[in-house]
Amino acid sequence: MAAETKEFKPKILVFACNWCSYAGADNAGVNRMQYPPDIRVIRTMCSGRVNPGHILEAFRMGADGVLWSGCHFGDCHYIFGNYEAEKNYKKLVAMLKLLGVDERRFRLEWVSAAEGNKWAALIKEFVADIKAAGPSPHKMNGSRMSQPQPLPIVE
């Protein structure tokens, strides 16, 4: 077998809000903009829907990076959801610092539905950052928390 250097393929979780960022990602798609395929997008109704538990749980489960994206201030479909997101972002940055997570691994960004270019550029930049940071040092263990199993039926 030919010696093959295994390239690091990061697992990056992206929370994108339904009204701006997800539509922005669509915009990048219909305009055929190229960006790396290393992200997994979770669509939420609002960036304010994402709470600190979701982000920390993503890191616990071994995500190499988490990007959190919503509407620009003043554009939120629910008026103040992105302000909530920013409030929680500040708390999370402090918590992730304590946990020893590289600050490059977590970002909050505002992308509107018209900003397909910004989305593509942002993902390129973020993936490059994560590749530079390397694989996440946080790993799952073998407990039941790591492997979701179907609910047992108790008679």
Add this chain to the structure above:
Amino acid sequence: MAEATFQKTLSLTNAFRCLECGKCTAVCPISRYNGTYSPRRIVGRLISENPANVALDPNVWTCLTCGLCNARCPSDVKYSAMTKVLRREAFRLHNDPSCSHGGALQAMMRIHATSNQPQDRMGWVTGDLKIAEKGEWGYFVGCLPYFDALFSDLESNTLAIAKSVVKVLNVLGIEPVVMKDERCCGHDLLWGGDIENFKLLAERNVKMIRATGVKKVLTACPECYRTLAVDYPEVVGPLGFQMVYITELLADVSAQLEKKLGEIKKTVSFQDPCRLGRHMGIYDSPRRMINLIPGVQFNEMTKRGPGAICCGTSAWQNCDATSKRIQTDRLLGAYNVGAEMLVTSCPKCYVHFKCALQGESIPEDKKVEVKDLIVLLAEALNSK
């Protein structure tokens, strides 16, 4: 747990001896506000049904495990111990609790349990605080830096507790050993049924504390105190060091401390943390510390000591309207005995009361200040 082991562990908590007298429901702080919850019904179902069915009841997560019912039970059913066993089974059967704060704290604890990444948690140790690398006394800080980060919007300053502990110890000539990579004690995972990650945390912490060579470990958090002193030996065997709660040490050297305390003119009341009082039997030493401060008028609340009401939430789960009502009543209880300040001795009571003060459930003129006992002591030291 296998069926037989589960039944056997349950029987060790005397759960099958229930007489169905209902005293537990009569004293339960949750039942007082939430008529649909009854401890008696749960323990009664254990006898009449397959216990595994009971473990699937969402109400196993409602209990505060505050231990008020344990004290009242005529046939010595250890209800909080029984809840712990039931929750372990519930967790295994995927009957999960609703975690407050979106499970952020639980995720943090599980990262502590499994990740080898060193933490960056020593930012609170400022130049004026003297800590040592080696010595007789260790100080187990607990999750205070994390609470400080996550609850920054509650105007709560939990790190002041850690700073005050070191300050008070320095005054007594003790330079405690503080571990750079200490993990969460796992109390909330244990009471949330996640025994696997709890064991990992217990093994890591005990190994780390033993490596520092300290003889006695201080803590200012009743939950850490209970977990390290009572629950760790069950999973890792004899600890090899002694656990000491901070007020127990301070009460021993109170004569030395008394001379250095300045005056604080306040009327205060004391919230007995459930882990410190009913779980560990420490009622006296925190009160002695309060009475030591010159100028402080100490008014006891009506429900105090072994009959104190819990702060309304435990293990960062199931915080709901009932919890808020318990907290509101507790704060009003302090106001009603004329206190301007409610002193507590547990960082979680502190955070919960700070949160309850945020809302509009208490009129502005009836809001009391909430402060940790050690912070109050450190302020008294400063005022001299």
